[in-house]
Amino acid sequence: MEIQVVSGASGQADAQTSGANLLAAQQRLRALVLDTVGSPHSRRNYGKALDDLFAFSAGRPLTRELLLEYRASIDHLAASTINVRLSAIRKLVGEAGRLGLVGVEEAANLTDIPNIRQKGTRLGNWLTREQAKDLLAVPDCSSLKGKRDYVILALLVGCALRRTELAELEVSTIQLRENRWVLADLEGKGRRIRTVAVPLWVKQGINAWMTAAKIEEGRLLRSIAKGGRVGASLSDWAVWSVVEQSARQIGIERFGAHDLRRTCAKLCRKSGGDLEQIKFLLGHSSIQTTERYLGSEQDLAIAVNDSLGL
Secondary structure (H helix, E strand, O other): OOHHHHOOOOOOOOOOOOHHHHHHHHHHHHHHHHHOOOOHHHHHHHHHHHHHHHHHHOOOOOOHHHHHHHHHHOOOOOHHHHHHHHHHHHHHHHHHHHOOOOOHHHHHHHHOOOOOOOOOOOOOOOOOHHHHHHHHOOOOOOOHHHHHHHHHHHHHHHHOOOHHHHHOOEHHHEEEEOOEEEEEEEEOHHHOEEEEEOOHHHHHHHHHHHHHHOOOOOEOOOOEOOOOOEOOOOOHHHHHHHHHHHHHHOOOOOOOHHHHHHHHHHHHHHOOOOHHHHHHHHOOOOHHHHHHHHOOOOOOOOOHHHHOOO
């Protein structure tokens, strides 16, 4: 991608822009795009999308034809991944427009690349109640790391947190409301605020970890050095790693932190939980989102095609 490319129609940039200037311009636009994205997870995805586009274009003019070619080259990816990359490109063109590097008509032409339409509902992964119990039994709670890892698993499966929410959880969030422990005013996806009830068994795990790690304030979850020194924070990727490794120990491959969030929702529903209350627990914007998330319209335990009589 060259700057004269982004401004192709207006002709404001020099066609002979040096490689150094090209790289600087790309990085400037990249930084502007990432500054508009609030979620750290989305920033990573947008950054990767733009880096891949820059590498693919290899200095060629950024035209509609190039973008169609790029989209065809990533056709093997999931529809959601492709759509995220297209969204990043639209933001890139938007920032170029605000800098006066591209005209209105050219911007409309560059951003008029349709998303991949997803049909149906993704099944996803989740655990049965017995599998969830097995997973929670994996950490060695006699060790400091084991106590921490148990809290990670317990909060994910017991409170349906997203891994970023968990990694950023502050001790001050754990409060008493109506004679029970909750995560008060938790800010989730889309900056939606919710309060999440904490089951007693989860709170007991939290107490054991905080006492052993001597944590009184700040981030609840911390990194642990080899010598047992407790750090200041824990990344969301470290949370993912704990879940992935623990799941592997009970014989489940390719299982992530978000699958425990779905597990919590599924087990709540199977236990007779009200759909609207599950919506509040998950922090969804609508009942319809929760229904799709649970796959409420499809019963796999007692499937309709089990009684074909064949």
